[in-house]
Amino acid sequence: MKFPYGICDFYHIITEGYFYVDRTDRIRLIEEAGKHLLLVRPRRFGKSLLLSMLENYYDVAKADGFNTLFGHLSIGRNPTSRHNQYFVLKLDFSAVSSLGDAHEIQQALNDHINGCIEQFIAHYHNLLEYDIEINETNALRSFQSVLAAIQQTPYQLYLLIDEYDNFGNEVMMGSGSVSRQRYETLLYGEGVLKALFKAIKSASAGLGLDRVFITGVSPVVLSDVTSGYNIAKNIYLDPEFNDICGFWESEIEETLNQIVGACDMPLEKATEALAMMRIFYNGYCFGYDAAGYVYNPTLVLYFLEHLQRRCQYPRNLLDSNLAMDRDKITYISRLPGGERIILDAIDEETSLRIAQLADRFGVEDMLDASKDDTFMISLLYYFGVLTFGGDTELGKLILKIPNLVVRKLYVERIQEMLLPDLGDKNEALRVGEALFSTGDMQPLCDFIEERYFKVFDNRDYRWTNELTVKTAFLTLLFNDTFYIMDSETELERGYADLTMILRPDMRRYPLLDILMEFKYIGLKDLGLSGAEVKQMGREELKALAPIQKKLAESKANLRGYRQALEVKYGNELRLHSYIVVALGFDRLVWEAV
Numbered sequence: 001m002k003f004p005y006g007i008c009d010f011y012h013i014i015t016e017g018y019f020y021v022d023r024t025d026r027i028r029l030i031e032e033a034g035k036h037l038l039l040v041r042p043r044r045f046g047k048s049l050l051l052s053m054l055e056n057y058y059d060v061a062k063a064d065g066f067n068t069l070f071g072h073l074s075i076g077r078n079p080t081s082r083h084n085q086y087f088v089l090k091l092d093f094s095a096v097s098s099l100g101d102a103h104e105i106q107q108a109l110n111d112h113i114n115g116c117i118e119q120f121i122a123h124y125h126n127l128l129e130y131d132i133e134i135n136e137t138n139a140l141r142s143f144q145s146v147l148a149a150i151q152q153t154p155y156q157l158y159l160l161i162d163e164y165d166n167f168g169n170e171v172m173m174g175s176g177s178v179s180r181q182r183y184e185t186l187l188y189g190e191g192v193l194k195a196l197f198k199a200i201k202s203a204s205a206g207l208g209l210d211r212v213f214i215t216g217v218s219p220v221v222l223s224d225v226t227s228g229y230n231i232a233k234n235i236y237l238d239p240e241f242n243d244i245c246g247f248w249e250s251e252i253e254e255t256l257n258q259i260v261g262a263c264d265m266p267l268e269k270a271t272e273a274l275a276m277m278r279i280f281y282n283g284y285c286f287g288y289d290a291a292g293y294v295y296n297p298t299l300v301l302y303f304l305e306h307l308q309r310r311c312q313y314p315r316n317l318l319d320s321n322l323a324m325d326r327d328k329i330t331y332i333s334r335l336p337g338g339e340r341i342i343l344d345a346i347d348e349e350t351s352l353r354i355a356q357l358a359d360r361f362g363v364e365d366m367l368d369a370s371k372d373d374t375f376m377i378s379l380l381y382y383f384g385v386l387t388f389g390g391d392t393e394l395g396k397l398i399l400k401i402p403n404l405v406v407r408k409l410y411v412e413r414i415q416e417m418l419l420p421d422l423g424d425k426n427e428a429l430r431v432g433e434a435l436f437s438t439g440d441m442q443p444l445c446d447f448i449e450e451r452y453f454k455v456f457d458n459r460d461y462r463w464t465n466e467l468t469v470k471t472a473f474l475t476l477l478f479n480d481t482f483y484i485m486d487s488e489t490e491l492e493r494g495y496a497d498l499t500m501i502l503r504p505d506m507r508r509y510p511l512l513d514i515l516m517e518f519k520y521i522g523l524k525d526l527g528l529s530g531a532e533v534k535q536m537g538r539e540e541l542k543a544l545a546p547i548q549k550k551l552a553e554s555k556a557n558l559r560g561y562r563q564a565l566e567v568k569y570g571n572e573l574r575l576h577s578y579i580v581v582a583l584g585f586d587r588l589v590w591e592a593v
Contacts, residue, residue, distance in 0.1 A: 001259070009049075010055070011056055027075050033235050038216070039215050043217060044296075044322055046245035046298070051162050057070065058085065059088045087127075089158075091160070091161045091162070092161075093163045093164050096109050110192065114139045117143065118134060120146065131149070132149045151207070157209045161214045163216060164222075165222070218379065218383070219359050222360075223360045236286060239290040241286070242286045242294065246297060253274055256277075265311065277295070282295050283401075284296060285388040286388070288391075299322065302314065312505060316481065317405055318409075325385055333417060339417060341380070343471060347470070351400055354378070357374075358379075359378075380399070384406075385406050408478065411474065419451070419452075427447060428451075430443075432476055435477070437510065441580075442590075448476070465520045466519060470518045473498060473518070473580070482509070483501065484502075496561040497516055499514070513576070515562060516579075517558050518581075520582045523584040530584060533584070533587050538587075550581050558577050561577075562575060576592065579591050
């Protein structure tokens with residue numbers, strides 16, 4: 001098999017025999033949904049390939065190749081009457097630079113539209129009798145000339161716009177008044193972007209434009225062009241489009257079986273690989289009532305291509321092309337209250353909850369200092385680093401981190417927030433490695449007492465309990481190169497606080513599996529001051545009745561979790577389990593079980 005990693009050209013994928021998961025059956029649903037549609041999905045989630053599919057399906061100039069492209073696919077066996085009935089003009093705003101002043105950005109957008117129209121002229125020159133005039137300084141005039149030429153034919157225009165919000169988001173996530181001025185010049189008054197959408201709306205009123213399909217990462221820009229383009233229908237939360245760009249597990253499973261066979265691996269390797277992919281890549285849900293979770297297609301293709309080429313898993317399971325999403329988490333963390341949102345997100349027990357997703361916010365919302373939880377959580381959803389996780393008994397939406405590779409992005413940001421000093425980071429790596437290789441918990445506990453707890457104590461977080469302790473350990477120990485890491489792991493109808501199970505491909509190294517349970521005791525409950533606790537020895541602290549009670553409570557649970565893990569993983573498990581009790585933000589007492 002050939003995997004089209006980084007390829008979003010439908011024509012080349014089909015004609016050159018690349019791996020393709022058929023989503024052509026959604027074309028009929030798209031036609032039925034409306035004439036002006038907006039679909040938002042995270043970066044690198046297959047939006048460009050979707051538009052390329054539509055482009056090839058509707059292009060009148062590609063009618064002779066319909067059977068070659070679509071005959072073996074779902075829509076080819078039952079096509080709609082609109083196939084190959086349109087002139088198609090495609091704009092890709094990700095190609096528009098956001099650098100420079102407002103005038104330079106306007107010129108970049110103008111040049112891009114004119115360039116796309118020039119390609120349009122070359123592609124359809126045999127079907128156009130009326131000459132299209134390119135206005136070098138005014139792309140909207142060029143667009144009007146396109147419409148005039150189309151009206152002299154029996155066909156209409158299908159307009160595709162990819163990443164419509166790309167350069168707008170880049171401008172907004174800049175800093176200071178210059179960023180605001182650039183964006184406002186584009187969208188307010190007679191800004192070029194707003195003028196473009198006004199022209200699109202006008203063209204749909206009998207001037208030759210029949211359908212528009214727009215993709216983007218968020219509805220931010222659309223909010224600011226509403227007065228000029230208020231006819232777009234948002235379909236990104238419709239459950240029937242939940243998987244339009246993602247993969248179902250069954251589709252991946254079949255492919256894994258083929259790769260494992262080609263690599264002469266035991267068949268159980270396919271089951272093992274799927275279990276890993278489920279933890280690292282699954283978990284995206286794009287509709288309130290969507291039936292199930294889908295996999296990130298870019299990550300899946302990255303994994304499958306590597307597995308087929310080398311017959312082993314990629315060492316780094318986070319594709320570097322998606323690591324840029326870390327910048328979006330950083331952006332939120334720097335907003336007032338944003339640090340708390342990032343910290344709350346990594347805890348499955350509390351989760352993030354909002355009444356409804358914000359679907360209309362513009363530059364004033366993005367650049368203004370006052371932002372509530374709904375705004376920040378909604379943006380994290382659109383950026384693809386949160387997803388729907390059900391709802392509460394009272395109907396609030398639960399938002400959660402979709403999978404382990406995205407959790408890594410949060411952990412890295414939290415490490416930067418709490419340990420900005422490089423020396424501290426290097427020391428954290430050292431004490432973590434000591435635990436992984438020898439099982440010695442003490443250096444890690446010493447580090448948390450001396451460095452981490454001081455940071456937590458000086459910040460205004462709304463919780464001081466087991467979650468604080470778990471956050472400290474999770475962010476310091478997170479290592480997805482060697483471990484499958486999870487917090488609140490379900491084991492025999494119970495939940496372990498933190499498990500670190502070696503990846504199957506990393507068991508060749510002499511590292512330990514780790515299981516941890518955390519408890520918290522406030523200093524008032526101990527009847528001691530911080531100074532007194534710091535003066536006492538660890539064995540002396542461990543002998544205190546409240547601590548003995550916490551240790552006893554945890555031992556039974558931990559033994560049960562341990563047994564469940566041993567049943568699940570068998571003799572290959574090298575499990576060390578621990579109970580860690582935090583005494584305020586001052587001391588840690590631990591015991592191996």
